[in-house]
Structures are given as C-alpha cells and as structure tokens.
Amino acid sequence: MGPRQRRPTRLFNVFSRFPFWLYNAALTAGAPLWLSYYGARALRRRTSCRSLRERLACGLPCPPPPLIWLHCVSVGETLAGQPLAEALRERLPAARFAISTTTDAGQARAREQLAWMDARFHFPLDLPWVADRAVASLKPALVIILETEIWPNFLRACARRGVPVVLVNGRLSDRSFARYRRLGRGMGDLLRRFTLCLMQSAEDAERIRQLGAPAERVLMTGNLKYAPPNAAERARRDRIAADLQRQFGLGDGRPCIVAGSTVEGEEAILAEAFAWLRARPGLSRCRLLLAPRHPERFAAVARELQRRSRLVARRSQPGPDDERADVILLDTIGELVAAYRWADVAFIGGSLVPRGGHNILEPAAEGLPVVTGHHMENFRAILNRFRAADAIWQLAPGMPDELPAALATALETLLTDPARASGLGSRAKATWAAETGAVAATVAALESRILPSIPALGAIRGD
Template identity: 40%
Template sequence: MRLLYTLALCLAMPFIVLRLLARGMRYRGYHRRWRERFGFFRPLPVTGSLWIHAVSVGEVNAAEPLLKALREAYPQAPLLITTVTPTGSERVRQLFGDTVFHVYLPYDLPVAVARFLARARPRLAVIVETEIWPNLYHACHRRGIPLMIVNARLSERSMRGYALMRGMVRSALRCVSQIAAQSQADAARYRLLGADPERIAVCGNLKFDIPVPVDALQQGAQLRRQWGHLRPVWIAASTHEGEELPVLKAHLEVLKRLPDALLLIAPRHPVRFRPVEHAARSLGFSVATRSVERVPGAGQQVFVIDSMGELMPFYAAADVAFVGGSLVPIGGHNVLEPAVLARPVLVGPHTFNFEEITDTLLGAGAATRVERAEALGECVLGLLLDPPRRERMGSRAEAVFARERGAVRRVMTLIDALLQE
C-alpha cells in the first residue's frame, strides 16, 4: 500500500510543483526556498536537535508554549521547526527570530525524507496536531528517532478520510512512540485508526496554556484611544471566501442601530486582502487598511487587517469577536485567542476543526453559535448593545482557561520520558 502511495506521489509531483509555482504567482513566499521541500538545506551544525513540525500559523501558535518549555528544559539542544506554508514560516520568525532553525518540511518522498533526516539529525520528532506522512513516519522508525504527535486532534471528517487508507495509516501510526491527544474523543478516533492504545494519553489542548498577552491588551487599549474609546467595535477574524460578504452585510445591519460602529476584518489568507478591501468599498463603506492607514480614523467604518500575525492586539481592541472558517465548511479557527482576552466569541455552524474547544466555550456560556450567515448581524448587534452580557461571557472564558490549563506540563512529562529512554 505504501509503495502504491509513493508511486502515486511521484506521478503527481509535476502537478504539485506546478501548483507550488502557481501559488507563488499570488504569494511570493512559495517561490523562495523551494529546494527545502525536497530536503536540500544546509545541514544543522550539531546533532541531537529537537524537531517540531507545525504545518502553518495556527499550529505554530499552538506549539508556542511547548517550544518555550522545551527551550527552558533543554537549553543546549538546538530547536528545529518545520512548517509547510510561508505564513507559518513568517510566524516562526516573528516568535523566535534566529534563536531556532527553520526549514520547510519536505514532500513525503523517500529520497527527500532521507535527505532531510540526514541533514537535520534530530534526537526527537514532534508533530503538532495531525500530520500523518507514511514515508516520514517509517523513516523515523527505521532510524530509531522517537516520534510524537502532540496536541493530537482528529475530527470525524478527517478520520473518514484516513479510513480510506486504513492499512497504510495503521502501519504509520504504529511507528509513533507517543500520541498526546487533546480529548477522549480524539484518543478514541486514533484507536479506531489503529494506533496502539498503550501509546495514547489524553493531555488536553496546548492552546489553553497560552499566557494572557498583557502586551496585546496594552496595544489594544492604545488602538481604542486612537479611533475613539467609546466606539462599538467588532472583529471578524480568519475569514474565508464565502464569509466576507455576509460579514460586510452584517455590518450594514449593525450601522443602522450604531452608526459609529467599526468593523475590523482579517482575512485568513493574504490572497483575500485586496478582494475584501474592494468588496467593502463597493458596498459603500469608508475603508482603511493596515498596510496604508495603519489605524482607522474616526470616520472610517471598515478596517481591513491586511497583515499577518497581528490579530491579538485587534482582538483586545474589539468588543465582540467572530471567528471565521465557521460560516463555510472549513471547520473553524482558533477560538481561544479572543477567549483568553475575555472577549465574547461568535462562531458559525462549522467548527469541526476545534470541536472540543468550541463545545467547551459554548457549554460554559463564553461563546455563541450563529446558525445562519443571515443572523450574524443580529447576533453582533445584540452583544454590542448589551455590555453586562459581554462581561459575563468574558468572565466565563477566564474560568474555562483556569480549569483547562496544564497540557504543556503533561506533554513535557511524556517528552522527558522518551528522551531519557
């Protein structure tokens, strides 16, 4: 089965490269360092690196507290971080600068994987969330490199996809030394896919261990002073095509009751920055952007955050946060970032990527689900007009964090045991 998988990957490689080139036409980061995707990079100067793979921005953010714990516990061990996307790479640079090594993860071709491992020479491999690459997993196993999946999550949808290749996936998972699952439901799905039950532990979600970003709160307060402290403000974050127009229409409803309201909108992908700006202008909004005006003025109604890695200060500056990827069947994005700042959270019906976290916040009364795109304006307006309700939701979010923290400590215990072995 793995041989057929590898053959199919080889046959698809010309199309994969063409796709890489096409994406590079829209986002230049895909044109740079493309050789790394085939395992070509300068070898690390020392052996025994701790290698952490985080596919993109969300996974890098989730891994941040764990990475800091590893750096503190093993100060002599070099940290190697791999990502797949340029935005993930940029987030690594923002968080850690030159204090860590970073390369792109190679394609799952045996030759590229062997080349990568020979140059990285890791002492431990840590995969954040769910990235099952059969050739990579088997190569680590053959070389005696302990492999962990941490913050492991597996939605029903993902499990059905992997189940189509159950034999190969089961074989790959048997190469894993430890799976640190987010929840009992995730652990059960890994068991169904064939992972060794003895190697699965429920450790909780690393994202609950993110510290309250005091600097973001300070920056948010400064932003509010610049555009008017009393203005009602809401943010639509990590939005996708199919969501931005409903968000802008919702803001039209909000403006009918609150004419000085401000919408902050942050598209998930850079290719959406300009289309969202043009859509807002075409609907008659007075628009400002992060790249040009930096901060919206008193007369501007929509502010497009056309930058990456700056969400937290804007969450802190908002009264209400809608988290995108949830009005369309993307599966939702990280609801914990606004929640850790005690902001009321709104999500759409599609939250299967963050099922457990979202259900936890909904059950605690810290978040509200918007069942239809047409109802978004009404939900936002209801919260903007009800400060006591917003305060209650924020307090409940703080209580959830106080209860759920501790995943990093539990995962570090597993890592320490593997490294001692």
C-alpha cells in the first residue's frame, strides 16, 4: 500500500522555485493573441463556441463523484489512453470518468471512441483562475495525464485541493529534456506535484529523475501505444478499410505505399521519390496514399500533389476516377490506421525533416515493412527496440537533395524483393507483440501506489 496522500501546505504553493509570476505574466501578455485565435475559430465553426467555453472552464459537465479525469493531447494520446481507461472502468465499475483533450481532432476521437465516458471536453487554458475553476467544478478524485503534459497552474490547482495527479506513458524527447533542464530547480518543484510518474522506458525514467522528480515516485511501465486494439476498435478499422477499398479500388494488385503523418517539407520529397519509382520496371502502376499530420494543411497538400501528379483523389471528395488515381490524399481524421491494411510498404512522416518522427507501432502491428527518415528523436526508445531486432529501415543522414533518391531506393527494394519485405514486416510485428504489457503494468502501478490512498476510489474497487 502506498503512502496516504496529504494535502500540500500553502507554503509549498507560495514559495515554489518555479517562477509562476513570470509564467503567468507571459500568459497574460499573450492573452490578446490566444483570445483572437479562439474567437476567430468560434466565428468560423459552430463547435468552436463550445470549445472556447470549455477552454475557459465555463459550463463544464460535472459528473457525480468519484471522478477519474483522463487528459490526452490529441488523437494518438487518446487512442493510447483508451485501453487504460477501459481497464480502469472494469476495475472501478462505480467510478465516473471524464476525458479532456487539447486539440479538436483529439476531442472528435474521444467523442467517437469513448462515448461511454461521463464527460468529454477541451482541456482548460492554463490560466490560474481558469485552472482553479476547472478543478473546483469537476472535483476529481484522480487526474491521469498522458505523455508529459506539464501545465504549471493546473498542477498547482490540483495540489491545493489535494488531488493526486499521475503522469502516465511519460516520455521526454531530446528537445523536451534540454528545454526543461533550463528551468533548473523550478522544474523539480513542478514534477514533485505529480504523485507518480509512469514512464515509457528506462531512459525516460532516468531523465525525469534528473529533472527533479522524486526517485521513489518514478516507475517504468512501458508504452501504452503498444496495446492491441479492442473488439470495437478492430470493428471500426474493418469498416473504414472496407470503405477505402470500395472508394479507391485498393488491394487489386497494384503496389501501394502508405505515407502516414507527413509534415511540411515532406510531401515534395515523397512526390519526387514516387515519380522516380513509377519510372522503374514493374512499378509503373504503383500508388501512393498520403496522410498529412495536420488537418489545416490538407488543402495545401492537395494543391502540391495535383501540381506534381497526373491524377489525385481525395478521401473527403469522392469522384468517378478515384479507382484510377495514382495518388490518394487521406484528408480525414482517424482513418490512417485502417489505411495501413492496404499498404505494401509504410513510410512514417515527421522523419525526413527535423520534427522528431511519429509513431511506427500502427504499421508494425499490421506486419508491414516500415521506412523512416533519420529524424526519429521523439521515438528513440521505440526505434532502438526495432533497430535491435532489425525490424525497421531507417534512412541514413544525408543532404536534403539526396533524400528523394534514398527514399526511392528503400521503397523500390521493399516493393521488388518480397522476401526482404516479408522478413522486415514479420520482425516488426514480433517486436510490437513483445511489448504489449504496458496497460497491465500501468494498472498494477495505480492499484498498488495510488488507489489505496484515495478513499473514494478504494471503497469502490471491483475486487
């Protein structure tokens, strides 16, 4: 049984080494900018009016206690948090659950995938009075934050009310680690406001200790993104995959490359590599399905592809020539994982330019050969496991003008050498399957270290 939680003293809140006064002054100075941004969105889109109210902690839903509040940034974190939330619901059947997200895309996915939850809303802005109002309104018994979302005023609001906050699936990229280290002891003061830090890897655990998190509150429980999908999610993917097949004629023998989560600067490289591929013997019928990371870039990417390719089809705009398209633009949210079903090779975006890469686990779980660029710093622990198993093709560092040829060579090799592609895909799937125990490890840590110290939750455990 873990130590019983005690209400932090006000001295801790007043004399923190973290410069709250400076942080809040900067937020206040930037108020005209973020108010203009959210106000303009509210005028353009009806749903953004609700979003703005939620971000200001106005009219938040208030389920009866005891409430577990799960916070996820966007789509990826929401998907990672889903199996954890469902495991906790099974363990705590009388508890209430709420989920907040930072992005609209994450909120849309939460409303679709986690409709059973008692409340779904946008995460409040990290202004002192907003954070205080949010915590006071919802009165959570426990807050669970995914993937190192550190909001100082929100953490302080929870500490003032004695609400335990647990960091789950935590990770620290090279960039984040370097940035947080500049805060010195102030960062340690913030991290001590987490009751427990459950990190993805031993390296992440060591880094958060170096930043000042108490060593006894840090555990390594693995990566929740390795968790296999449940039956409902598998059925959803099946429906989307079938619809994609009907619209675009996928799976008809034409080689297909799925490029997922691409960012600015990568579509031009992919288009050049793709044009080179289609000129190679046996690959003239090759197709490219491309999914940009950010929805606000869909229109710009469509124009870029149409300028370079003979026939481009858009998922959001069905047309009579979709089955003939050379390039397919997946300009929708939440369908990429289903699209991997039709890939012969997967490419992971955010890795050809210095953006830190994106998640390789979804195509790996499908048994696909996966290609990435050199920039995978944000997923180093995962990448290292796959590289150790010879389960991924990562391009070597090179000059920007060398990238199209290097990418085309990797894709051509895997498209024309079935044995090599199959071996790489099989090893990728085996590596993914060997790491799927993170949900059980996370729940076990919460049960042993957190739940016994929260009377409202301990009393309703489904033992």
